[in-house]
Amino acid sequence: MLSSLSIGDVPFKKENTFCFDSESFRYLVALQNEIKFNDDEKHEYEMSWSTSVTQSKRLIDYIRRNVSIYSINSNLQSIKNAQFEIIHMIDPMLETMRNILRNLILLKMNSLKPSIQLYPKVLDHSMTICLLCKGKIVETGPFLVRYDIPHKIEKNCRSCQCPYNQHRSIGYIVEYQFINKPSTYDRNQMNEMLQQLCHASAEFSYFLTHIVHSSDEDRFKSGLLRIIRQEVDICESHKTNHKNPELVKALNELKNIYEQEMNELKSIKNFNKLSIIYKRIKDIGEYPMVREQMVAVKQAQKMIMEENEYEVPKNI
Numbered sequence: 659m660l661s662s663l664s665i666g667d668v669p670f671k672k673e674n675t676f677c678f679d680s681e682s683f684r685y686l687v688a689l690q691n692e693i694k695f696n697d698d699e700k701h702e703y704e705m706s707w708s709t710s711v712t713q714s715k716r717l718i719d720y721i722r723r724n725v726s727i728y729s730i731n732s733n734l735q736s737i738k739n740a741q742f743e744i745i746h747m748i749d750p751m752l753e754t755m756r757n758i759l760r761n762l763i764l765l766k767m768n769s770l771k772p773s774i775q776l777y778p779k780v781l782d783h784s785m786t787i788c789l790l791c792k793g794k795i796v797e798t799g800p801f802l803v804r805y806d807i808p809h810k811i812e813k814n815c816r817s818c819q820c821p822y823n824q825h826r827s828i829g830y831i832v833e834y835q836f837i838n839k840p841s842t843y844d845r846n847q848m849n850e851m852l853q854q855l856c857h858a859s860a861e862f863s864y865f866l867t868h869i870v871h872s873s874d875e876d877r878f879k880s881g882l883l884r885i886i887r888q889e890v891d892i893c894e895s896h897k898t899n900h901k902n903p904e905l906v907k908a909l910n911e912l913k914n915i916y917e918q919e920m921n922e923l924k925s926i927k928n929f930n931k932l933s934i935i936y937k938r939i940k941d942i943g944e945y946p947m948v949r950e951q952m953v954a955v956k957q958a959q960k961m962i963m964e965e966n967e968y969e970v971p972k973n974i
Contacts, residue, residue, distance in 0.1 A: 748881055
């Protein structure tokens with residue numbers, strides 16, 4: 659009877675079937691909440707716990723002896739995979755758009771055509787940034803640039819008193835450098851990249867909210883509003899002749915274009931082809947400023963995984 663329930667190449671046999679008793683997990687939660695039991699209840703729960711422990715050991719032993727490493731096909735397309743790819747691209751895309759706007763402003767003001775380059779830097783270990791703290795302001799050419807200061811959290815943040823839920827995990831930071839040589843792209847190329855990034859942001863956001871239904875929040879718009887607030891804060895706290903007010907104006911214009919793009923996508927109502935989304939992910943991922951940040955994202959993910967790895971003892 660068991661063999662008739664096999665799925666594809668996965669056999670359904672006693673050797674690879676593992677039964678966990680849910681009572682054991684209730685017992686664990688109850689103990690953590692200091693719930694008292696009489697002797698009969700305690701004995702029943704402890705028997706359930708022993709059963710689950712035995713099954714856990716069987717499962718780990720089976721994996722060690724019989725399961726080979728499964729290589730995921732890099733060409734495999736799925737809604738869930740696309741969702742993860744897009745979520746990790748949000749910050750790199752937003753930061754690229756902000757820096758393109760800085761360089762377009764520089765082109766207008768200076769015939770020598772200097773530029774600002776961004777450099778992602780992977781951290782030695784996972785940290786957080788506080789969404790309430792102001793960060794460090796650094797003069798970079800004619801702009802004041804905010805640097806997020808990594809915070810280390812154990813039980814509480816060791817750098818500030820802000821609530822835990824106002825901290826966001828990071829594995830890399832972005833540094834900036836003002837250089838006296840022009841960008842590798844001319845004005846038309848930068849405007850084209852900005853347009854494509856804005857359009858892709860709207861497509862990705864529509865995909866997350868209307869196809870995946872991962873959240874009601876528009877993550878791209880929230881991120882855009884966050885960086886606008888950062889630039890406004892800089893303008894209000896530093897009354898100087900820097901070019902940040904022009905950057906605020908340009909970012910607000912970009913937000914208006916983004917909202918128009920989103921409204922157009924909503925009117926189409928059939929933007930649901932996964933192949934289009936994957937092509938967009940590939941195309942945007944090839945933009946140098948985005949690509950460099952995505953390399954840092956991947957390295958940071960690997961670092962965080964290694965931090966949290968646990969090797970199961972062979973004698974378990």
